[in-house]
Amino acid sequence: MKAKLNQYTPEIEPHMQSHLAAIVEAVYQKYGYDFRQYSEAHIKRRIMNRMAMSGLEDISQMPSKILNDEEFAFKLLQDLSITVTEMFRDPGFYRSLRENVIPILRTYPFIKIWHAGCSTGEEAYSMAIILQEEGLYDRTAIYATDFNQRALNRAKEGIFSNKLMKEYTANYQLSGGKESFSDYYTSNYDHVIMNQSLKKNIVWANHNLVTDSVFAEVHLILCRNVLIYFERELQNKTQKLFYDSLINGGILCLGAKEGLRFTDLYEKYIELDKKQRIFKKKY
Ligand SMILES: C[S@@+](CC[C@H](N)C(=O)[O-])C[C@H]1O[C@@H](n2cnc3c(N)ncnc32)[C@H](O)[C@@H]1O
DSSP: OTGGGGSOOSSSOHHHHHHHHHHHHHHHHHHOOOOTTBOHHHHHHHHHHHHHHHTOSOGGGHHHHHHHOHHHHHHHHHHHSOOOOOTTSSHHHHHHIIIIIHHHHTTSSSEEEEEESOTTSHHHHHHHHHHHHTTOGGGEEEEEEESOHHHHHHHHHTEEEGGGHHHHHHHHHHTTOOSOGGGGEEEETTEEEEOHHHHTTEEEEEOOTTTOOOOOOEEEEEEOSSGGGBOHHHHHHHHHHHHHHEEEEEEEEEOTTOOSTTSTTGGGEEEEETTTTEEEEOO
């Protein structure tokens, strides 16, 4: 975003760009969260949304509000970190994971998986279910990371609304699920609790893709629906982090609207499944 701030874009006028820049700078200076290279459209949408709810009269008041009102800043941070997720999100992706990635993972004596930007954990639980069904979970460590501690705390609890289970069950079945989805949780009034057996090999950790370095050397990385919020330069930087974290022959999974084609590392992967955005690091 920094680089683009000097340019006029038809979508965002220069005076608005400078307000947005002042706001993300205040967040960075005071709290250390760096949104300076997130997509301007995303930043603007979230800031205007917070503006509408805040009672502030003018956007120029926001930087000082951020510096002086921690509660307000916390709400804005939550807004900027979009945590929307689901179990077996994009079932076709998980079907492909079973068909194309599991056979590769099976060849390793011990498997390490990194979910970068795991939000409230649904993606990591989906992975744990697949690994259990494929008989691989006991030799796997899942590292599930996010920079949103509130989302991570919820992920760790593994408690989800009962209302979502119908949709998640349908996703699970479409993704090639082999059991009864309800076997994986216990219902309790309006919520469900995921089985302890799914949680046992998941390590939840706070990690910021913008400011933190390589997390671990892993066989598989899922970073889905996160890079979509990053400008090109930051996407490149994050892709370098993933490349350095993967073993040779390791697998990278991106979201439905994300890709490698416009990054510096495109040549260093082969496409395992073009449609489902699954890539294999070349040896
Ligand atoms: C839309 S959710 C995607 C969740 C899940 N991967 C999925 O596809 O359903 C995006 C997540 O990325 C996280 N995120 C955004 N920027 C991040 C950063 N710099 N470092 C770590 N996580 C980040 C957000 O907190 C949020 O939980």
